[in-house]
Amino acid sequence: MASPKKSTGRQRLPTDERRAQLVDIASRLFREHGYHHVGMRDIADAANVKSASLYHHFRSKTDLLQAIVESVSEDFIASQEPFARAARDEEQCSGEFLAVLLRRQIIYLCEHADALWVADREINSLPPDVIAHVQRSRRHYQRTIAALIADGIRSGELRSSAPDLVALAALDMVNGVSRWYRPGRGRSVEQVADDYVALIIKDLLGG
Template identity: 45%
Template sequence: MNADPSDGHRPSRGGTRKAELVALASRMFREHGFHGVGMRALADAAGMQAASLYHHFRSKEELLLHTIYVVDRDMVVEQMPLLDGPESHAERLARLVRAHITHIGANRDAWLVAGRELRALSPDRLEAVQSYRRDYQRRIARHLAEGVEAGEFGCPDPRLATLAILDLINGPNEWFDPAGRLSIEEIADRYAEMVVRQLAPPVPAERGEPTTRGNA
């Protein structure tokens, strides 16, 4: 996993004030775009001098990096252990899906920025973000492969299935509305059920009958 190119070690969101600034930047980058917001405007919105903001973040790009890391580092580091434990592979996967989607609901600004402003990062910082995304994909794919070996999943191509699952569970980032018909928790539960059902192994057919999936 790549280190943070800005200071030579894995960055941290630690510190209440720093986390508040990341949340503020997330909102402003979402509303106005990365290139539409300057450090002075960010400092004014935070009620501080620009020099004080530079004390926390050496550049606007570094602040963008930490905003994107809310999704593409912190969530990954926090959630991959959800695939470990004594529960069934299906239960652990459902737990990860729920956590992934509820994270979207709790961090909507950061998710939208991570989806729209990624290319504003310099190549080395972009690679640092992408490395976390690849780790997340590989861990899920390994979990699916282990579930196949255990007979819990009917998944001939775990790598492709992983991409399909990520496409599905990232989707609420674009359309979720807190004022909508379903809460983010209800959406998370339904998505978890859908993912596990689609991965169910084929049900052995009666003699003379075609094989069908358990979720047909």
């Protein structure tokens, strides 16, 4: 009887799931060792895949870095758009929709803290046209948040004399959570998100 084949330890995952897994692993390695000190072979070894498999998903390390940056900018912003559109189309409480967006942002970025760290520090390693595109997406999202705040001010639900400035302050606050939050050390990320959103809506915007 033939002896059973030994497992290689490699799992066959759907393409999108494998790609997301590789982005997470690369983000961790780039944060721990620096983008310029990690090679594609290092990432393949950490992911327990062959180098050829890694290159099947990403043509180069720059391509992989671009995917990391986009995961916490364009991909995240795209996931927020349906909620932002609903806020404007349904003409309901702007403060409630703003709270939903900011809460989702805190949780998402804390769950992808390595990617955010890498994106903030290594974005200039990308081609200029890619950087410009990412920055446009970020500015569009800032305007979306500012528009929600302005709607809330007009309805009397929120109070501020500078919605654009408050939007930037609020985004700085929620983006900063991932820099200090560590899971398993006290409050859950959901609890932290709730507390931060309450602070922004009630204390910063008088909602």
